[in-house]
Amino acid sequence: MNATAPRETIVEVRGLRSQFGEQVVHDNLDLDVYRGEILGVVGGSGTGKSVLLRTILGLRRPDAGSVKLFSENLHDLPERQRVAIESRCGVLFQNGALFSSLTVSENVRVPLMEHTTLSLHDALRVAALKIALADLTPDVRHKYPSELSGGMVKRAGLARALALDPDIVFLDEPTSGLDPIAAASFDQLIRTLRDALGLTVFMITHDLDSLHAICDRVAVLAHKRVIVADSLDKVESFDDPWIRDYFHGPRGRAAEAIHAIA
Numbered sequence: 127m128n129a130t131a132p133r134e135t136i137v138e139v140r141g142l143r144s145q146f147g148e149q150v151v152h153d154n155l156d157l158d159v160y161r162g163e164i165l166g167v168v169g170g171s172g173t174g175k176s177v178l179l180r181t182i183l184g185l186r187r188p189d190a191g192s193v194k195l196f197s198e199n200l201h202d203l204p205e206r207q208r209v210a211i212e213s214r215c216g217v218l219f220q221n222g223a224l225f226s227s228l229t230v231s232e233n234v235r236v237p238l239m240e241h242t243t244l245s246l247h248d249a250l251r252v253a254a255l256k257i258a259l260a261d262l263t264p265d266v267r268h269k270y271p272s273e274l275s276g277g278m279v280k281r282a283g284l285a286r287a288l289a290l291d292p293d294i295v296f297l298d299e300p301t302s303g304l305d306p307i308a309a310a311s312f313d314q315l316i317r318t319l320r321d322a323l324g325l326t327v328f329m330i331t332h333d334l335d336s337l338h339a340i341c342d343r344v345a346v347l348a349h350k351r352v353i354v355a356d357s358l359d360k361v362e363s364f365d366d367p368w369i370r371d372y373f374h375g376p377r378g379r380a381a382e383a384i385h386a387i388a
Contacts, residue, residue, distance in 0.1 A: 133160040135160060135197075136294050136326050139157040139192070142192075142193060143188060143190035144177050144178075144181060144188065150350060152174050152177070152351065154351055155191070155351040156352060157345055159294070162325075164317065164326075164329060164343075165328050165344070166331055166336065166345070167328065168331060168344060168372070170368060170372075173348060174347065176298060179298060179330060182195060183195075183212070183217065183296065184208065184212065195211055195215070196293070198211055200212070214290075214292055215293070215294055216286075217295070217296045218286075218287045219298050220298045220300075224279060224286070225271075226271050229267065229269060230271075231268065234253040234257060235250070235289075237290050241290055252289070256286070257282070259319065260281040260285035261281060262278060262282065276303050277304050280300060292325070294325065297328070297329040297330065297331075298330050299332065299333075301313065301331065302332070302333075306335070313339045314340075317340045337358055341358060343356055348368045353366055
């Protein structure tokens with residue numbers, strides 16, 4: 127990315143408060159996501175990473191503060207405009223969230239049939255293209271999720287997330303459960319798609335290798351807010367106990383050493 131170019135804000139979170147009964151998950155949380163970047167979002171268990179994702183997507187109303195997606199507050203929009211904004215977003219949930227009774231092709235066609243007027247013939251062609259973009263072979267189109275490996279499920283979920291040509295893709299722990307080779311391959315796929323399609327990527331992850339390999343910036347959730355959002359080297363030098371434990375512990379040092387060699 128060109129650091130000198132003006133950055134267009136795709137997601138703008140200001141003063142967010144997320145509360146469940148007496149439990150406050152987020153308090154005065156601010157975050158920006160810029161067009162074309164891969165943003166890695168990290169934080170300890172219970173810091174509300176998935177709650178933040180759902181709030182940005184409009185699936186949960188903030189208890190205080192504001193969330194804008196493409197400069198719009200989804201909760202203020204009439205349904206038609208809201209759906210139009212939502213269709214510019216692709217989402218890959220942690221377990222793929224594929225419909226088990228549908229083939230991969232049918233899964234990818236679900237958003238196409240719901241949000242477009244494509245004929246079945248054209249929808250089949252688009253689905254085949256998205257499956258190929260996710261680096262899956264043509265024969266996978268006719269398989270059911272139960273017939274796929276974990277890595278293939280993730281890629282099929284990604285193909286569905288790409289179905290409507292989104293501007294931004296939200297990934298929830300995309301490499302969770304994958305072996306190191308499959309995880310590295312998925313990381314490379316995400317970077318390739320970002321570069322080829324001009325995607326913006328919001329990625330919740332705990333994978334230190336992913337942070338080193340593909341993220342332009344890293345946002346750290348701690349103390350009920352984003353305590354730092356910057357390049358990885360600046361985040362690693364930020365003075366906070368959780369950051370020290372996470373980035374400078376044995377796993378963090380190993381990941382840093384591997385990518386320094388690469």
